Amino acid sequence: MNEAAREVNFDGLAGPTHLFAGLAYGNKASLASRGEISNPRAAARQGLAKMAGLIELGLVQGVFPPQERPDVMTLRRLGFGGTDEQVVAAASRHRDLFVAMSSAAGMWVANAATVSPSTDTPDGRVHLTVANLATHLHRSIEAPHTARMLSATFPDESHFAHHPPLPAHADLGDEGAANHTRLASSHGEPGTSLFVYGRRGLEPSRSPGAFPGRQTREASEAVARLHGLDPQRAVFAQQAPEAIDAGVFHNDVIAVGNERLLFYHQAAFADPAWVCRALTEACPFDLELMEVEATEVSLAEAVDSYLFNSQLVSLPDGSSALICPERCRRVPSVARYLDAHVGQGPISQARFFDLDQSMRNGGGPACLRLRVVLNPDQLAAVNPGSLLTPGSITALEEWVDRHYRDELSLDDLADPQLLVEGRTALDELSGLLGLGSIYSFQQ
Numbered sequence: 001m002n003e004a005a006r007e008v009n010f011d012g013l014a015g016p017t018h019l020f021a022g023l024a025y026g027n028k029a030s031l032a033s034r035g036e037i038s039n040p041r042a043a044a045r046q047g048l049a050k051m052a053g054l055i056e057l058g059l060v061q062g063v064f065p066p067q068e069r070p071d072v073m074t075l076r077r078l079g080f081g082g083t084d085e086q087v088v089a090a091a092s093r094h095r096d097l098f099v100a101m102s103s104a105a106g107m108w109v110a111n112a113a114t115v116s117p118s119t120d121t122p123d124g125r126v127h128l129t130v131a132n133l134a135t136h137l138h139r140s141i142e143a144p145h146t147a148r149m150l151s152a153t154f155p156d157e158s159h160f161a162h163h164p165p166l167p168a169h170a171d172l173g174d175e176g177a178a179n180h181t182r183l184a185s186s187h188g189e190p191g192t193s194l195f196v197y198g199r200r201g202l203e204p205s206r207s208p209g210a211f212p213g214r215q216t217r218e219a220s221e222a223v224a225r226l227h228g229l230d231p232q233r234a235v236f237a238q239q240a241p242e243a244i245d246a247g248v249f250h251n252d253v254i255a256v257g258n259e260r261l262l263f264y265h266q267a268a269f270a271d272p273a274w275v276c277r278a279l280t281e282a283c284p285f286d287l288e289l290m291e292v293e294a295t296e297v298s299l300a301e302a303v304d305s306y307l308f309n310s311q312l313v314s315l316p317d318g319s320s321a322l323i324c325p326e327r328c329r330r331v332p333s334v335a336r337y338l339d340a341h342v343g344q345g346p347i348s349q350a351r352f353f354d355l356d357q358s359m360r361n362g363g364g365p366a367c368l369r370l371r372v373v374l375n376p377d378q379l380a381a382v383n384p385g386s387l388l389t390p391g392s393i394t395a396l397e398e399w400v401d402r403h404y405r406d407e408l409s410l411d412d413l414a415d416p417q418l419l420v421e422g423r424t425a426l427d428e429l430s431g432l433l434g435l436g437s438i439y440s441f442q443q
Contacts, residue, residue, distance in 0.1 A: 004188060004375055004376050005117065005119070005187050005188035005373050005374060005375045006060055006187060006373070006374060006379065007059075007060075007187045007313070007314065007371055007372070007373050007374075008059075008060045008061070008062050008371075008372050008373075008374055008379070008382075008387075009054060009059065009060075009061055009062065009311065009313070009369040009370070009371055009372075010061075010062035010063065010064050010109065010153070010369060010370045010372060010386070011047060011050070011051050011061070011062070011063055011064065011109065011368050011369045012047075012063075012064045012066070012106065012107040012108060012109035012112070012368055012369070012370075013044055013047055013048070013063055013064065013065060013066050013107065013396070014040060014043035014044045014046075014047055014066065014104065014107045014357065014358070015040070015044075015066030015067065015068075015069060015104060015106070015107065015422070015426075016040055016066070016403055016404050016405070016418075016421060016422040016425050016426075017040065017069045017070070017102060017104065017408065017413065017418065017422055018038055018039075018040040018043040018044070018104045018107070018357065018361075018408065019038045019040075019102065019104055019408050019409070019410060019413070020033040020034060020035065020036045020037075020038045020360060020361055021034065021099050021100075021102065021103055021104065021138070021410065022034020022035065023099070023100060023103055023105070023136065023138045030361055030362030032360075033360040033361060033362075035409075035410060036360070037407050037408065037409050038104075038357065038360075038361075038407070038408050038409075039357060039406055039407060039408070040404045040405055040406075040408055041400055041401065041404035041405065041406050042356075042357050042406075043104075043107075043357035043358060044400040044404055045397065045400060046353070046354055046355050046356065046357055046358065047107070047355070047358065047368060048393055048396055048397055048400070049353065049354070050323070050353045050355065050365065050368070051063065051388055051393060052390065052393050053323075053351060053353060054311075054313070054323070055388060055389070055390060055393070057313070057315055057321060057351070058315060058316040059313060059315070059316075060379070060387065061387070061388045062153075062372075062382070062386050062387050062388060063386060063388055063396070063433070064109050064112070064149060064153070064370070064386070065149065065426065065429050065430065065433060065435065065438070066106060066107060066426065066429075067106035067142060067145045067146075068145070068422060068423070068426055068439050068440065068441065069101070069102045069103065069104065069106075069422070070088055070091070070098065070101045070102040070413060070419070071101045071102070071141050072084050072087050072088065072419075072440070072441070073440045074101055074141045075087050075088070075091045075098075075101055078091075078097070084419060084441070085416040085419065088413075088414065088416060088419055089414065089416065092413065092414035095410075098413065098414075099138075099410060099413070100137050100138040101138070101141065102413050103138035103139065103141075104361060105138060105139050105142070105361075105363075106139075106142050106145070106146075107358070107363070107368065108178075108358075108363040108367040108368060109368065109369065109370045110176060110177050110178040110250070110252060110366055110367050110368070110369060110370060111131050111133060111139070111142075111175050111176040111177070111178050111250075111367075112130070112131060112142075112146050112149075112150070112176055112177070112370050113128045113129055113130050113131055113146065113150060113176050113177065113370065114128070114129050114131065114174070114176050114177050114180050114223045114227075115127070115128050115177060115370065115371065115372050115373075116182075116193070116227040116229060117182075117187075117191070117372075117373035117374070118159075118375065118378065119184075119188065119189065119190045119191065119373075120182075120190055120191050120193070120227070120229055120230075120233070121161075121227055121228050121229070122228040123161065123228070125158070125159055125160060125161045126154065126159060126160050126161070126372065126373075126374065126378060127160075127161045127163065127226065127227040127228070128150055128154065128160065128161070128162055128163065129163040129164075129165070129166070129174075129223050129226055129227070130143050130146050130147045130150065130162075130163065130164060130165045130176075131143065131146075131165060131174045131175055131176030132165035132166050132167070132168045132172065132173070132174050132219075133173075133174070133175060133176075134168045134169060134170055134172065134173045134174070135170065135173045135175070135212055135214040136214075140168060143165045143168075145438070145439070145440075147162070147164065147165075148438045149435070149438050150162060152383060152435040152436055152438050153382060153383050153386045153435070154372075154381070154382060154383070155381070155383060156381040158381075159377065159378045159381045160378070160381070163226050163227075166219055166222055166223070169201075170201065170216075171201030171202055171216060171218060172201060172216060172218055172219045172222065173201065173214050173215060173216050173219055174215065174216075174219035174220075174222075174223065175214045175215045175250055176370075177252075177370055177371065178250035178251065178252045178366075178367065179195065179196045179197065179198075179215040179220065179250055179251045179252070180193060180194070180195055180196075180220075180223075181193070181194040181196070181251070181255065181256070181257040181262065182194075182257070182371075182373075183257050183259065183260065183261075183262060183279070183283055183287065184259055184260075184285070185259065185260060185284075185285035186259060186314075187259065187314065187373045188373075188375070189285075190230075190233070191233070192233045192234070192235065192279065192282045192283045193224065193229055193233065193234045193235070194235050194237060194257065194262070194275075194279060195217075195220035195221075195223070195224065195234065195235070195236045195237070196215065196220075196236075196237050196238070196239055196251035196255070196269070197213070197215045197216055197217040197219070197220050197236065197237075197238055197239065198212070198213020198214055198215050198216070198238070198239050198241075198244055199212075199213030199215075199216055199217075199238075200216060200217045200218065201216035201217070201218045201219070202218055205217075205238070206238070206241055206270065207241055208241040208242075208244035208245045209241070209245055210244075210245040211244050211245055211247075211249065212244075213239065213241070213244055214249060214250070215239075215250075215251075217236055217238070220236055221236065232282065233282055234282070235275070235278045235279055235282050237269050237270075237271075237274075237275045237278070238269065238270040238271070239251060239254075239268070239269065239270065240267050240268060240269055240270045241270065242267065242299075243265075243267050243268060243299060246267075246299050246300060246303055247303040248268075248299075248303060250367075251268070252308070252309055252366045252367065253302075253303060253306065253308060253309050253364075254267070254268040254302060254303075254308050255268045255269075255308055256308050256309070256310060256311070256312045256366060257312065258312035258313060258314060258320065259314055259320075260285060260286065260287055260288050260346075261288045261290060261312065261320070261346045261347075262279065262287065262288070262289055262290065263290045263292075263308065263312060263322075263347070264289075264290070264291060264292070264308065265291070265292050265294075265297070265299065265302050265308060266291055266292060266293045266294050267294060267299045267302075268308075272291075276289055288346050290345065290346060290347075292307075292337065296333065296336075296337050297333045297334055297337050298333065301331050301333050301334060302334075304327075304331055305325070305327050305328045305330075305331040305334040306325050306327060306328070306359065306364035306365075307324070307328055307331075307334050307337075307338075308366075309325070309363075309364035309365060309366045309367060310322045310323055310324040310325070310328070310350075310364065310365050310366060311323035311365045311366050311369060312347070315348070319348035319349070320346060320347055320348050320349075321347070321348060321349045321350065321351055322338075322342065322347050322349070322350045322351070323350075323351050323353065323365045324338070324350050324351065324352050324353070324365065325352070325353065325354075325355050325359055325364045325365055326352050326353060326354045326355070326356070327359055327364075328350075328352065329352055338350050353365065355368070383433070383434055383435060384434065385432065385433040385434030385435065386433055386434075386435070392432075395432060396432070399425070399428065399429060399432060402425075403421060403424065403425035403428070404425070405421075423439075423441050426439055426441075427439070427441075427442060430442070
């Protein structure tokens, strides 16, 4: 029992090279925005505004810094040589490869790792397994930096256990916390883990036809073993293949849970009745299941609005809030649903944030954050610069305004000055956050 434990949301910050590359096959918003002009400054500012909003609600909020892009170290591994500027110039002539090495997707840190709190693990430490993101090239390059960043953020090995990514093979495709939901009577009590997978890697299974099932059951089972989770408190459920083909590339696009509540769409799971029974049996508390029927919000409308990619959070007064993208108010069926149900049941209130830059690139509020449950000693062991205050958010906003461009196109990536601008910004940021030399260019 650990009643004093709190959930901390660590949000990824959009980087100086935030762009619309349209690399995520299966993510309809990402594909629709491919090649459009992005606004890195607005992307970072919008993310910081959401972080500030959660602090105003009384929550503890953390931040993860951007990854460096283009990824010069990986480009060198692919045979490009010379100075860093020469590497970028040569690689830019191989447009598709270069764009993949410049992806902005690292901002969606729900895919950074899977996290289990100390109440669920046998050694009483918080366990983190870095996601291998093996399905897509542009995301598979994130793991080395993610591992360094997580180790710098959670440095005390007496409190935190860091696991490397699973072997980078499609049969062990692991997309991190975006496919993991922890349910508990409260954050400080032992929890039940819902792992959701898109397909089986090593044996035949019902699979989507149009888009890939990114998470495999084998990967989810491996993470549960690494964290030492009680098998009786872990449920492995398959996504509905039809949902994946409709654009539900991760489970957090169609379901979100918090403490006792699972909020999900009728079309989320391949066998929803079995999932409900399995969770009810695995949860030693009164589980609340809040299903949204397709007659209320269609699958297409759920994907278009990112209703379920909202954050579901517990407020200090014991109530709950749904942290929604502004787009939810612009999809009529979703707006009607929220008006009818928020404040009338387990969700006490809804807050809306303009995350247009992230949404156009395919990620909503839940994509932007990694949830970490920490007791007071563990919270005190977190790198202090990674935990935000209103003052540090102001400092970050000023940092963004100094270093980020208002517009960025795919053609701008080859500009050698952009590499200099990005490194100057990230070098200053790692100092602001007290993370040390976490970037390859700082080594």
